[in-house]
Amino acid sequence: MDPIRNPYAPGAGQRPPELAGRDRELEQFEVTLERVAAGRPERSMVLSGLRGVGKTVLLNALRSQAVKRAWGTGKIEARPDQSIRIPVAQAVHAAVREVSHRHRDPDRVDAVAGVLKSFALRTAAPDRKGMRWTPPVDVPAARGRADSGDLELDLVELFTDVATLAGDLGVGVGLFVDEMQDIATDELGALCGACHEISQQGAPLVVVGAGLPHLPVALAASKSYAERLFRYVSVDRLPRDMADRAWRRPAAEEGVEFEQEALDELYRLTDGYPYFVQAYGKVTWDVALGSPVTADDVREAAPDAQAELAVGFFGARYDRATPAERDYMTAMADLGAEHGDGAIATAEVARHLARKPQSLSPARDGLIKKGLVYSGERGSVAFTVPHFGQFLRSR
Incomplete structure (x- = not known):
């Protein structure tokens, strides 16, 4: 058949022509948007699942819903070696731009822009990738607002002011975070703390995160109340x-x-x-x-x-894995053939390789950091990619 008319679209985060099996999540988020904009309490949302199940596609679809309702939105993709302060500032700046041109009080808009600028400039030095960013707004940075250096406090103040600006228009702000499991534990805790405070205020701002299956565990480790802070959605196969x-x-x-x-x-x-x-x-x-x-x-x-x-x-x-990491994954695949692909005990991997568990820690940790395996519970690991064990066994 004509390849030009081919309707299917495999790609990273690329929306397929038919977003099947996600109707419930889309409908629930519509309710969330209406409730938050009306000042009613509602939890933020976390999507978790293996690679290739469509988390990013769903995250983008939820953002599109917010855009259609004239919300201010911004999106970041977390990285394990990068602080979230600058990416959050950039995302919030995008959200402010989407609502500020409709606001009737330019002084109020400038005041929020100044707070955003002070938040972004609080980065004392470029991060580990040499990243530094200044919001392209012609206003002075606010003093004494979102510039303490305490990320949680600064996020609360930034989110409060931005949400109030959107609330003046009867809408809200949505921050969409992909690869959320890659945020450092202390910063993840700060983000959770800010979400908690904002929800208590009833401010019209929601955070929607997406990440690997162990994301709920990572959130719970960062703040004890995280399990009640978000509505968790497991994104699985169709x-x-x-x-x-x-x-x-x-x-x-x-x-x-x-x-x-x-x-x-x-x-x-x-x-x-x-x-x-x-x-x-x-x-x-x-x-x-x-x-x-x-x-x-x-x-x-x-x-x-x-x-x-x-x-x-x-x-x-x-190909991203080192030889030692490949050996570790091959052992996981061999064990998966015996017991069914799924979570594998790290002790079993050590026995399979005739190694001491401690000596395999660097390989396991490297695989987790690269997002090739995850640890849903202590003492076990599993592949983040479906059918990866089958692929390794076929090599």
């Missing part, structure tokens, strides 16, 4: 009917149908993981000669899809 919808609806718009056996084979190969759904759908479309798409088309396309995933999705991650 159930069968939603996966079928993700294949069928975009194809139907192009006048193409799928045989039921083709859908059966696609789901068997993908397990409903959204990234795989798009990847196999795209390659199958290119291989198929016409409508309806058959199971033979899927089987013919499967090696191409697997080869593409082996290079771009799995291989790129494997």
Whole structure:
């Protein structure tokens, strides 16, 4: 079939033509936006799940909902070696720009811009990446507001002033944080503390975070009340009917149908993981000669899809690991074949490699920092990428 008309879109954070299986989350967030704008109490939200399940896509979709309601929004992607002060300042600046042009009191807008400037400039020196940023606003930095150097206090003051500015217009502010698990524990605690204070004030500001499956554990470790502060949403693979919808609806718009056996084979190969759904759908479309798409088309396309995933999705991650880290992951994959891919006890990995657990700590910690494995509970590890164990065993 015509590859130009191919409707499927595998990509990092790229929204598929049919966002199947996320209706409930989108509807719940609509309620959150209305409640917060009306001054009613509501929790911020945290999305967690493996790589390739569509967390970033959903995060962007939630932000789009806020934009449609004329909220001020900003987004950051956390990094393990970077403080969040400057990224938050940049995101909040974007949110202020989205609401300030509608505000009737320019002096009030300038006052908030001055607070934002003082917050950003409080960074004493460039961070570890040499990053320094000054908001491009022609106002002096405020004194004695959001400039204490205590991140939690500064966030509370910044969020309060920005939320009040948006509240004057009957809307709110949304801060969207991707890769939230990469925020340092002390800064994660500061962000939680600020969210707690803002929610108690009833200020119209929400934080929506997305991260790996251990993000709820990381939040709880940073603040004891974090488990009550957020509404946690586990983003997982698509159930069968939603996966079928993700294949069928975009194809139907192009006048193409799928045989039921083709859908059966696609789901068997993908397990409903959204990234795989798009990847196999795209390659199958290119291989198929016409409508309806058959199971033979899927089987013919499967090696191409697997080869593409082996290079771009799995291989790129494997190549980032050191030899010691690769040995550790290979041991995890071997053990996964015996017990089913999932969480593996670190003690079992040590026994498999005939090593002392302490000697493997650097490899395990390196893999966690690189986002290749995560530790959902003490003494166990699991891959952050679905089917990664299968990929390693096939090498």
